[in-house]
Amino acid sequence: MTERILIVEDDQAMREMLSEILNDSGYQTLAVLDAAEALKMIRDDRAVLDLVITDVRMPGVKGDEILANARACRAETPVLVITAFGTVEHAVEMVRAGAYQYITKPFHMTELLNAVAEALERTAPLREQARLRREMPSAPRRIIGASRPMRNLLDLIARSAQSNSTVLITGESGTGKELVAQAIHDLSGRNGQFVPINCSAIPADLIESELFGHTGQAFTGAKQARAGLFETADRGTIFLDEIGDLPLAVQPKLLRALQEGAIRRVGTNAEQRVNVRVVAATNRDLEEEVGEGRFREDLFWRLNVIHLQVPALRQRPVDIPLLVDHFINKASELSRRPPLDVSPETLAILTAYSWPGNVRELENAIERAIALAPGAGLTPNDLPDRIRNSGGSAAFIARSSERHLTLREIERDYILETLRKTSGNKTRAAELLGLDRKTLYRKLDEYRDEEAT
């Protein structure tokens, strides 16, 4: 396969010479003088680039930025820096920042060709991996859920993916907010990246430059200009996780970015247009935060254009067996072993538990159980104590463990048990089960028919 090399060089003679020599040696070249165009190519994850050769000093975008973007968007692609006498110090700094090697002008062509061949050879396995990843169809991540609230949510996800409006995702910890954000991006057809940032994990004084980037001289310690995550997410989606923790001082800047579709790097007033879909999430009550003066009301409304609420797992117990199945299959695929059976009693305990940590807690419990399970099946003994001893609905569990029940029978028992708890109030039972009333009626009819035969 012919390797594709991107040459970024504003000096025409140099650019043409590099192209010619590399072409003669059997490489495909793309030579650009305009660094902005180079950035576009580097950030386009469908573009195949096996190596980048860049000049250090160019008008407009600098070699630094080419390098930073290549490192961020395609870590597998080596960057060679060509530098004139007098900028060697700078080139050394670029090697520290991840450039593969620097070559000083004037250089001998064999020197350049050797460097290119070596860089390509060393990075071949990485580039191969990246190629496979690119060619894999990006299947929307699977969100498991058949309960009514989850079906409603899936429907809203599909519909909101079609628009560019800002989405605010709320829900308890571990309910799957990030998964929902990814699904929106996957289904949106936007071809940029999905860029997540956790607003609570970044020190308040760095968050602005993390989001919007900074110029070289913006603050002490900021030696090199750096693109922010909004730029990385251009044509893609930025996911602002834990948005409730965004410092008040940064909130107006985010608001401006949302309203104007443009950002300013820290240290400059120059605006830069970006095409970014914004999805935010929080497990706090943002309206309450607004009331307490910790969150700007205007920003809240700007974020809350489409609101998706991810239901807690305890509000949709009918999804639990499906999720258990899903996580067991996932684990067995990873370990290349046949999926473990779950004993009915185990499944009954899992279904009756209240899951304060939601799907994440369930996933962890299954992973742990699989790691500890000595045999071919999962038993209550493989579950963490807090779950095994949670009591759940003891009668229900005892009954289901008496004989070998099928998943369907467990579901039936669970539904009937819930109906007993609500003294036959079907609306209330449907609510507790996370089922719509129609489905509950249908199931009850089926159970009646079965008993009759």
Ligand SMILES: Nc1ncnc2c1ncn2[C@@H]1O[C@H](COP(=O)(O)OP(=O)(O)OP(=O)(O)O)[C@@H](O)[C@H]1O
């Ligand atoms: N409906 C679902 N189907 C399959 N996997 C799920 C589902 N919901 C959550 N998960 C899995 O559970 C784990 C936790 O989900 P995620 O990180 O999206 O939760 P979160 O709401 O962002 O949590 P937190 O508020 O703590 O950040 C992930 O591994 C995710 O893949």
Ligand SMILES: [Mg+2]
């Ligand atoms: Mg999360």
